[in-house]
Amino acid sequence: MIEPEVLDASLTAFGSMPSHAEVSVARLTPGQRLTRGFRGAGTFWAIAGACIFIPGLHFVLVPGFLLIGIVTGVMRVRDAETVVRVHGVCPRCKFEQDFTAGNRFAPTWRLDCRACHNHLELALTDRA
């Protein structure tokens, strides 16, 4: 994997001053994107394979999970960047922490503080 790029971001919570956060974003090589795509699709295809043994429901579950696998695989292949780490200070309780990193990269997204359980809004300040 290529060295993750660290982007500046701000964490905001309703009624609090925004605080600084760092978002580590990894750019994926075409091979890594393909691997992620097949891993995502393979998970659902394995579930589809297991559903063959459920009488009656297999008429719905097997094609359903095969289709979900294809959609997931295509979505993973199209993701050129993944968020590997989000680190910052909660604007409410000032607790410094690593947040659970969402896989998809977006300009803003919601996070939950582990300490005070408030919903925080993360916005990238480097780019829109």
Ligand SMILES: [Zn+2]
């Ligand atoms: Zn907090």
